[in-house]
Amino acid sequence: MPNATLLECFESPAATAFIIEHIHEEFTSMCPKTGHPDFGRITVRFEPAQKCIELKSLKLYLHSFRNEGMFFEALANRIRDDLVAAMAPRWLQVVAEFRGRGGIHTRVLTGSGSVPERYQRG
Amino acid sequence: MPNATLLECFESPAATAFIIEHIHEEFTSMCPKTGHPDFGRITVRFEPAQKCIELKSLKLYLHSFRNEGMFFEALANRIRDDLVAAMAPRWLQVVAEFRGRGGIHTRVLTGSGSVPERYQRG
């Protein structure tokens, strides 16, 4: 099940502002209604304050959703909240895109702090 | 025929603002003049207030246009109105794209509420 304790951080290597994007192409979770697997892509984008997320720990955290039944909307907001708690970034955005069920693709965009306008389309 | 009673909602899982996009790649309806089938893609994009649209109910609602003869312009505005009535979102946009007839593709963009500038191109 989703496990935020897997998330590890390291100190940001630059004093000046910069932006990091991690795009995970192999996300999978379960549909809470049917039990069928969902597949998608999770993009995490942020401006670090003091801390950056360690890449391998992010991967293991995202793997922890594998057998979890969650709606897309709840899942995107959960990832946002867990990452904000771990890193306390200046701002952070999560874009969760899911391959189609019944011919419908879904994208959920959620953020924390002042996500710059240029990123608000995902 | 289009059946808005098929639409079901669930309560939004987050108190903070976020955005949802549903892209239906397999929309089909009929041309009201010739009776020939039309094929296209319907994108629904919104910021929920209290409610989100349930995915399977959206699929069944869009399927209900299958044997309906409607002009593209009327159809896009009808979907907008039905979804706004069902969810009362903060804002909502419908982008209806149709594969070519006689070599002409058509896109109709319509919205309700304050669709952010960044989405107004569809």
Add this chain to the structure above:
Amino acid sequence: MPNATLLECFESPAATAFIIEHIHEEFTSMCPKTGHPDFGRITVRFEPAQKCIELKSLKLYLHSFRNEGMFFEALANRIRDDLVAAMAPRWLQVVAEFRGRGGIHTRVLTGSGSVPERYQRG
């Protein structure tokens, strides 16, 4: 030769503002200097006031350029003027793109009324 009398309109199905784009992938006319055929794509984008252009009439109108010798720049502005005269839209944009002659592709963008900034790149 270009024949604006082919254009027919129907009354806009919505009282609220919306936008329509028609993309014609199979446009052909003649080069006025060499007599060789030109091939391209014509995009017509507008916000209707009272009237929308009927799709089949638009196709026949665009077909009427088939054996006409016109420069790209004149052609794009001619289409703009004919459509504005037929529909009196709130605003209208024509983007005419031509396949390369001598390795050069050409795009002409022209508009009428207040084309929103977001569309001004075509």
Add this chain to the structure above:
Amino acid sequence: MPNATLLECFESPAATAFIIEHIHEEFTSMCPKTGHPDFGRITVRFEPAQKCIELKSLKLYLHSFRNEGMFFEALANRIRDDLVAAMAPRWLQVVAEFRGRGGIHTRVLTGSGSVPERYQRG
């Protein structure tokens, strides 16, 4: 060698403002250091004042760089200056893109007059 006298103009066919883009996919010049050929794409984008550039003359002008050894940066600015001198447009932009040497692609963007913000990324 680059020959600006090849450029010919014709009178703009419209009194209202419009924009023209010419994209030349088959540009080639020489590296001034190694003598090896460079290959690239030249985009010329402008709003005409009184004059438009004649397409075939533009092609011949661009061909005249074929055996010229010039750095990318100098070349893009040279094309800008020659076209501005020939047409006196309201504004003009040149985007010169070169295929990789040693795995590096290069783009140079240069303009004259008030290139609209929407085009400044090329």
Add this chain to the structure above:
Amino acid sequence: MPNATLLECFESPAATAFIIEHIHEEFTSMCPKTGHPDFGRITVRFEPAQKCIELKSLKLYLHSFRNEGMFFEALANRIRDDLVAAMAPRWLQVVAEFRGRGGIHTRVLTGSGSVPERYQRG
């Protein structure tokens, strides 16, 4: 190891403002934790003040990271700092994109000076 002394400059060929982008598709460095190779694309974008970076020297400089173990975040900021020191541009942006490890792609965006809004997404 990264060697900023490899960077050479030449005088900018134009008095007016223009922009240069160099995109290096064949960047490789090492992961400092596992010793495995990383592969990616480095984009360098700037407005020159007095000096432009010489293309071959940029290539050799980027090659000097080949056997260096660095985190993505540190690496992008290092390239930014070295290029700013060498050229003193009006502004400069570095976009470092890395192919996936464990299914995660990463992009780091960092800049110096007033990077125009239109480039801030990379």
Add this chain to the structure above:
Amino acid sequence: MPNATLLECFESPAATAFIIEHIHEEFTSMCPKTGHPDFGRITVRFEPAQKCIELKSLKLYLHSFRNEGMFFEALANRIRDDLVAAMAPRWLQVVAEFRGRGGIHTRVLTGSGSVPERYQRG
């Protein structure tokens, strides 16, 4: 429902052997188990003997499956049989490809007469 009487033929215009392929990108039928719509592409390939299928009649015939519930395997063989009965071709092949249900795409290949080896992969 599938209606083979819609199929019309015309006399082959050449005495020598040749091959015709019709690819219909907008096929739709219904799933006999769930009632949900299926979408796909039907390719019909044949060497005419005396007769060729008239294109518009083929389109109307394929449209007649729109509200029919049939398994993919039965459907492909039905189309094959109807076309063979209408044209009596030297050989004929039907390739029916369906977009995924539950993440699975399906292709059915069926033929009549001596389909050349080079076509047997579809």
Add this chain to the structure above:
Amino acid sequence: MPNATLLECFESPAATAFIIEHIHEEFTSMCPKTGHPDFGRITVRFEPAQKCIELKSLKLYLHSFRNEGMFFEALANRIRDDLVAAMAPRWLQVVAEFRGRGGIHTRVLTGSGSVPERYQRG
């Protein structure tokens, strides 16, 4: 864990020979050494004798590998054996393609009976 009892068949709808291909884009299993998830595509291609595999049962069968740790080579041969046992087809081929681990993609091709030469590349 892989569960062949999920596989259900139905009687082939045609007496004449034909071929079926099912392509599952969303296959996932686990690496038996590291416990990390693997992602890939499974293609099943066969000529039915008496029976065809029912599509939904195939999907559920492939889902049953979700939390199973198996090497790619063993997995492809296991799917082949289970499907041959269920359907007794004239011939059957399984092509298992896995997204890269450490930059390496892997394909395993295995068959049963006389897979036609034209399919032996997968």
Add this chain to the structure above:
Amino acid sequence: MPNATLLECFESPAATAFIIEHIHEEFTSMCPKTGHPDFGRITVRFEPAQKCIELKSLKLYLHSFRNEGMFFEALANRIRDDLVAAMAPRWLQVVAEFRGRGGIHTRVLTGSGSVPERYQRG
């Protein structure tokens, strides 16, 4: 109307066997039933005996179909016959591909002489 007298040949420059393919992306003719324009691609492939077709004459010949109403099947065989009469090649193949009408694309393949097996799929 189609005008075979436009075709000009030159003597083959090699005594040994070789093969030439000309692919015309901008073919257009008229539908003989509706008068609407058709658009497509014509591929001509042959092994010269004594003569090769001159490229510009081929272009003008193909342009001569512009306002001709012909069925696809007749058109492909007509081009084959005209080219065989002009060049007397060892073998020749014509592949005529037409963009969709009513969602159906059509390809016609026809040949003269011993078209090698490897080309018979077009």
Add this chain to the structure above:
Amino acid sequence: MPNATLLECFESPAATAFIIEHIHEEFTSMCPKTGHPDFGRITVRFEPAQKCIELKSLKLYLHSFRNEGMFFEALANRIRDDLVAAMAPRWLQVVAEFRGRGGIHTRVLTGSGSVPERYQRG
């Protein structure tokens, strides 16, 4: 330097014949003449006899070419020889593809044993 002792095998999991392909997208070595890095893709395809190559060991073996200066032709044959020595497969093919130097891409195909005709194009 290339290190064949890194290669490890495991026993083939199937008694019946099957085929394995490993495609490594991130191969890099050095040019022996200039010292510049080369980048490419290595495909290894084989039918196992008793042994299969272990995936991680293959990755480490291919990484061992990172700082080796070798011509493409020698490199492809070296990989072939090392893998044949390690696995003694029924047959094996190596396809080495290199990104362009000076605008030229290179592919080298080499094999051991009876590579089936269908694979001989790589």
Add this chain to the structure above:
Amino acid sequence: MPNATLLECFESPAATAFIIEHIHEEFTSMCPKTGHPDFGRITVRFEPAQKCIELKSLKLYLHSFRNEGMFFEALANRIRDDLVAAMAPRWLQVVAEFRGRGGIHTRVLTGSGSVPERYQRG
């Protein structure tokens, strides 16, 4: 002008048979009738006997056509003859592909010795 003395060879590094393909994406020559530049791709494919062509010498040789006016058919056969004279390969194939003039792309395929059937389509 084409200069075969630029071609240099090195001794083949393998006693066993293998195949080499060089694909040059940036070929340019001149049209002998109009003087306009032609652009294309040259593929050279061969099985070495004693000698392989040195890559840089091949590049310089192909550059030597830059200002030469030659028909496509003559050019392809000339390259074949020069390379066969330089390397005396077991067999060799040249595929010359040219970007369109007047909307027509051209490919010329020519060979020497027993080009395997699998390569004869280019």
